[in-house]
Amino acid sequence: MTLLVWTSKNSVGVKELDAHHQKIFSLLNSLYSSIAKADTKETSKNVLQELINYAQYHFAAEEKYFDQFNYDQKDEHQSQHRQYEQKMAQFIKDIETTPDFVFSYKLLDFLEDWWLGHIGHEDKKYTQCFNSHGLF
Numbered sequence: 001m002t003l004l005v006w007t008s009k010n011s012v013g014v015k016e017l018d019a020h021h022q023k024i025f026s027l028l029n030s031l032y033s034s035i036a037k038a039d040t041k042e043t044s045k046n047v048l049q050e051l052i053n054y055a056q057y058h059f060a061a062e063e064k065y066f067d068q069f070n071y072d073q074k075d076e077h078q079s080q081h082r083q084y085e086q087k088m089a090q091f092i093k094d095i096e097t098t099p100d101f102v103f104s105y106k107l108l109d110f111l112e113d114w115w116l117g118h119i120g121h122e123d124k125k126y127t128q129c130f131n132s133h134g135l136f
Protein backbone atom coordinates (compact mmCIF):
# COMPACT_ATOMS: atom_id res chain seq x y z
CA MET A 1 0.00 0.00 0.00
CA THR A 2 1.20 3.46 -0.86
CA LEU A 3 1.20 6.58 1.26
CA LEU A 4 3.80 8.57 -0.65
CA VAL A 5 5.20 8.36 -4.17
CA TRP A 6 8.58 9.96 -4.81
CA THR A 7 8.64 12.04 -8.02
CA SER A 8 11.18 14.45 -9.52
CA LYS A 9 9.27 17.25 -7.72
CA ASN A 10 10.74 15.87 -4.49
CA SER A 11 14.29 16.04 -5.82
CA VAL A 12 16.86 18.08 -3.88
CA GLY A 13 19.30 17.96 -6.80
CA VAL A 14 21.77 15.60 -5.08
CA LYS A 15 21.64 11.94 -6.14
CA GLU A 16 22.79 10.46 -2.84
CA LEU A 17 20.24 12.42 -0.80
CA ASP A 18 17.42 11.77 -3.29
CA ALA A 19 18.18 8.05 -2.87
CA HIS A 20 17.93 8.46 0.92
CA HIS A 21 14.58 10.23 0.58
CA GLN A 22 13.33 7.46 -1.72
CA LYS A 23 14.29 4.87 0.89
CA ILE A 24 12.47 6.93 3.53
CA PHE A 25 9.31 7.05 1.37
CA SER A 26 9.54 3.30 0.96
CA LEU A 27 9.82 2.81 4.75
CA LEU A 28 6.83 5.14 5.25
CA ASN A 29 4.86 3.01 2.77
CA SER A 30 5.85 -0.15 4.66
CA LEU A 31 4.68 1.42 7.90
CA TYR A 32 1.41 2.49 6.31
CA SER A 33 0.90 -0.98 4.92
CA SER A 34 1.65 -2.59 8.26
CA ILE A 35 -0.84 -0.32 10.03
CA ALA A 36 -3.51 -0.71 7.32
CA LYS A 37 -3.23 -4.50 7.44
CA ALA A 38 -3.57 -4.26 11.22
CA ASP A 39 -0.34 -6.15 11.80
CA THR A 40 0.64 -6.66 15.42
CA LYS A 41 1.93 -3.64 17.28
CA GLU A 42 5.31 -5.37 17.41
CA THR A 43 5.55 -5.53 13.60
CA SER A 44 4.60 -1.87 13.17
CA LYS A 45 7.02 -0.94 15.90
CA ASN A 46 9.86 -2.74 14.11
CA VAL A 47 9.19 -0.82 10.89
CA LEU A 48 8.99 2.40 12.88
CA GLN A 49 12.33 1.64 14.52
CA GLU A 50 13.87 0.96 11.10
CA LEU A 51 12.59 4.35 9.94
CA ILE A 52 14.04 6.06 13.02
CA ASN A 53 17.43 4.41 12.49
CA TYR A 54 17.51 5.25 8.82
CA ALA A 55 16.52 8.89 9.43
CA GLN A 56 19.41 9.17 11.88
CA TYR A 57 21.83 7.91 9.21
CA HIS A 58 20.30 10.29 6.65
CA PHE A 59 20.43 13.37 8.92
CA ALA A 60 24.08 12.61 9.71
CA ALA A 61 24.84 12.55 5.96
CA GLU A 62 23.16 15.94 5.39
CA GLU A 63 24.82 17.45 8.44
CA LYS A 64 28.26 16.22 7.34
CA TYR A 65 27.81 18.26 4.13
CA PHE A 66 26.60 21.29 6.13
CA ASP A 67 29.94 21.31 7.96
CA GLN A 68 31.97 20.49 4.90
CA PHE A 69 30.43 23.32 2.82
CA ASN A 70 29.95 25.79 5.68
CA TYR A 71 26.24 25.91 4.91
CA ASP A 72 24.78 29.18 6.18
CA GLN A 73 21.40 27.71 7.22
CA LYS A 74 22.91 24.81 9.10
CA ASP A 75 21.58 25.80 12.56
CA GLU A 76 17.89 26.14 11.61
CA HIS A 77 18.10 22.96 9.56
CA GLN A 78 19.75 20.90 12.28
CA SER A 79 17.26 22.11 14.83
CA GLN A 80 14.44 20.75 12.62
CA HIS A 81 16.19 17.37 12.61
CA ARG A 82 16.51 17.42 16.43
CA GLN A 83 12.82 18.35 16.83
CA TYR A 84 11.87 15.45 14.59
CA GLU A 85 13.98 13.06 16.67
CA GLN A 86 12.32 14.28 19.88
CA LYS A 87 8.87 13.84 18.36
CA MET A 88 9.71 10.29 17.26
CA ALA A 89 11.07 9.44 20.71
CA GLN A 90 7.73 10.60 22.13
CA PHE A 91 5.81 8.43 19.62
CA ILE A 92 7.88 5.42 20.67
CA LYS A 93 6.88 6.09 24.30
CA ASP A 94 3.20 6.65 23.39
CA ILE A 95 2.92 3.48 21.32
CA GLU A 96 2.40 1.39 24.46
CA THR A 97 -0.26 3.56 26.08
CA THR A 98 -2.32 5.05 23.23
CA PRO A 99 -5.14 3.07 21.58
CA ASP A 100 -3.91 1.72 18.25
CA PHE A 101 -6.10 3.69 15.86
CA VAL A 102 -5.39 7.06 17.55
CA PHE A 103 -1.69 6.33 17.58
CA SER A 104 -1.56 5.16 13.95
CA TYR A 105 -3.54 8.12 12.66
CA LYS A 106 -1.43 10.68 14.51
CA LEU A 107 1.82 8.99 13.58
CA LEU A 108 1.12 8.65 9.84
CA ASP A 109 -0.30 12.15 9.68
CA PHE A 110 2.78 13.59 11.38
CA LEU A 111 5.23 11.60 9.24
CA GLU A 112 3.59 12.46 5.92
CA ASP A 113 3.40 16.18 6.74
CA TRP A 114 6.87 16.35 8.21
CA TRP A 115 8.76 14.61 5.41
CA LEU A 116 6.91 16.35 2.58
CA GLY A 117 7.28 19.72 4.31
CA HIS A 118 10.90 19.22 5.31
CA ILE A 119 12.07 18.01 1.89
CA GLY A 120 9.97 20.58 0.02
CA HIS A 121 11.02 23.57 2.11
CA GLU A 122 14.12 23.01 4.21
CA ASP A 123 16.08 20.45 2.19
CA LYS A 124 15.59 22.26 -1.12
CA LYS A 125 17.33 25.29 0.35
CA TYR A 126 20.70 23.47 0.33
CA THR A 127 20.56 22.50 -3.37
CA GLN A 128 22.34 25.62 -4.58
CA CYS A 129 25.05 25.45 -1.92
CA PHE A 130 25.71 21.71 -2.40
CA ASN A 131 25.67 21.98 -6.21
CA SER A 132 28.08 24.92 -6.12
CA HIS A 133 30.54 22.66 -4.24
CA GLY A 134 30.29 20.06 -7.00
CA LEU A 135 27.82 17.78 -5.23
CA PHE A 136 25.00 16.73 -7.56
Ligand SMILES: [Fe+2]
Pocket residue numbers: 062077081118122123
Ligand atom coordinates in the same frame (compact mmCIF):
# COMPACT_ATOMS: atom_id res chain seq x y z
FE1 LIG B 1 17.03 17.63 6.24
